[in-house]
Amino acid sequence: MTGMAPLSETPLxxxxxxxxxxxxxxxxxxxxxxxxxxxxxxxxxxxxxxxLIHATARLNQAQVGRVLGFIARRVDREPVSRILGRREFWSLDFHLSPATLDPRPDSETLIDEALAGIPDRKAPLTVLDLGTGTGCLLLALLSELPNAAGTGIDRSEEAVATATANARRLGFGQRARFAVGDWGDGLSERFDLVISNPPYIPEAEIETLAPEVVRFDPVAALAGGPDGLNAYRTIVTQLPNLLKSKGKVIFEVGAGQAADVARLLVTAGFSGIGTRCDLGRVERAVFGHLSG
Structure with missing residues (x-):
């Protein structure tokens, strides 16, 4: 490190x-x-x-070592949330694992859209979260919908275990269940709402992502095939067997993908199709209703 004075044995x-x-x-x-x-x-x-109060307190070598150990991991571009093992989403504290995405604030756009379309938040709704990861989307919704119940599906057993633990710790264990699966394949229940943040990064672009993403998020949760749309194509074909009549689907999409995903829903016969922008004014959510 250049131009940086070494620390004393017991620094402030x-x-x-x-x-x-x-x-x-x-x-x-x-x-x-x-x-x-x-x-x-x-x-x-x-x-x-x-x-702030103890700014002039002296730290011993063990304390300095702990601090610098965390800092060294961040210098190596490991995200703060990965170092701490947790991330806040929708004011809830979610534990992470190597098999889960690090929840992003942009994904809260899906929660905003879901809640905006629910006239009675006390209704006994059912929610399906495809590619659940930490369970953040499903559990955030359950925190706002006291009589709702939901199912989260993920291909990773480790992700399912992480989501299950998050649900229990946050007090939603009785209203949320998680299972290993291939999107909605094999599910017999029909839901009022399907929500999903599937992999959507075109495979050729993954290596161009920030090191915090490409080195620490699971590739399986990022790679969406040659054009980033593989998961959407699969899920859209399953939706008629997953949604109740006039049920709603909400997808998270990458920048510039909203029109393509909307087109998939139109082709599949969905109606009321629209988009919602995140705080950066990127079309982040695409939604539609299963025609009655």
């Missing part, structure tokens, strides 16, 4: 924080100050307020 907390920030800045991490503060707090078991 604020000195370690500045050192951590400098390491992350040199590694071209986007938010070095924020990441350093979060990782330092987590490694020391301290809140931001505690760190």
């Amino acid at each position: 907390l604020r000195e370690v924080l500045r050192h951590a920030e400098a390491l992350l800045r040199e590694a071209c991490v986007d938010t070095p100050e924020l990441d350093a503060r979060i990782l330092m707090g987590a490694s020391l078991g301290m809140t931001r307020e505690h760190m």
